[in-house]
Amino acid sequence: MSCKQTKCLLCRTLDPDQVICACKYPPHNEVKAKEEIKQEFVAPEWRAEFNLGRRYNASYNIAPTDITPVIVSAAHFSEAEDQQSARVVMPMMWGMIPAWHKGDYRKHGLTTNNCRLEHLMDSKLYSGPFKRGQRCVVVCEGFYEWQTTKQAKPSEREAYLVYVPQESDVKIYDKSTWSPANVKLLRMAGLFDVWQDESGDKMYSYSIITFQSSKIMSWMHYRMPAILETEQQMNDWLNFKHVSDCQALAALRPATALEWHRVGKLVNNSRNKSDECNKPFELVAKPEKPKGMLAWLTGRKPQQQQQKDKSNSREKKQLQLNTNIDAIKRSPTSPHAPNAAKRPRCEIIKKGETADITVKAEPADC
Secondary structure (H helix, E strand, O other), rough: OOOOOOOEEEOOOOOOOHHHHHHHEEEOOOOOOOOOOOOOOOOOOOOOOOOHHHHOEEEEEOOOOOEEEEEEHHHHHOOOOHOOEEEEEEEEEEOOOOOOOOOOHHOOOOOOOOEEEHOOOOOOHHHHHHHOOOOEEEEEEEEEOOOOOOOOOOOOOOOEEOOHHHHOOOOOOOOHHHHOOOOOOOEEEEEEEEOOOOOEEEEEEEEEEEEEEHHHHHOOOEEEEEEEEHHHHHHHHHHHOOOOOOHHOOOOOOOOEEEEEEEEEEEEEHOOOOOOOOHHHOOOOOOOOOOHHHHOOOOOOOHHHHHHHHHHHHHHHHHHHHHHHHHHHHOOOOOOOOOOOOEEEEEEEEEOEEEEEEEEEEOOOH
């Protein structure tokens, strides 16, 4: 996802209860018989954290430094054996805060939205959390990406919503066509860390892991997130107690199936939270033309008013023309003036709706 233009954005419109429902998972340690058709799923626990008073707010346009729910292993908070494969959903801030930073957590000066896989092991910021098993999974309905493979100004680049394939009757941009129980969320591998301020209060924060785009996305952007498509990949990435670092990294593979559609320019500004943000470009409602007083305030007048103004303008021109003609007739030099001697005669030559006054001189009678 592109980060240079502050355009790393997510679409996540589910509230906490809906996130839990959408993130249900099959028990990892339970073997199911092949003939068993129906498999029970487990709902992860929602673990609320103080995070310096910051809370998660669902949005169609989530930007770095926003608080969002991510999945982690329950083993980070419990030593119980039955919790080794359990999952927890907890709110964290997007953009990892360096553990060594002092002062305002928002002013560390680093861009930490994404973590490049190629430099993960030699990074002072990311290698520590990775070696401590602080792996997480970022869930969302989709992420917005801007096409950077074409020459264009940043403000003119086409934006797309990227998501995983859904059932045929599910439209990811239309919540009336799906529910948390049947939507397929996009799951991205990430790393998290815990930062403490001078008072000892904690802030959980994370970064999304990216690598060079595979063929599926290289036409759009040169980087892509590490998307976890299967439950096995999810387990390998989250289960830091039983899956080694090398095995976890092996789970990070280019996605094999993605879908996308172009969206409008509303997403260019993260302050826009409208439900129009994730709609296909051709379905985005065009702004209505202002009417009445609003039209006057914005410098636009209704068509009837414009026609009336044109009519008034023509009447004013005609009135001025008549005034000029009357003035000429009353002039002492006018041939129409009473008892006037014959002098050079003036002729009115009309041109369109206006008149030009020209003098056509003729010899006076002797």
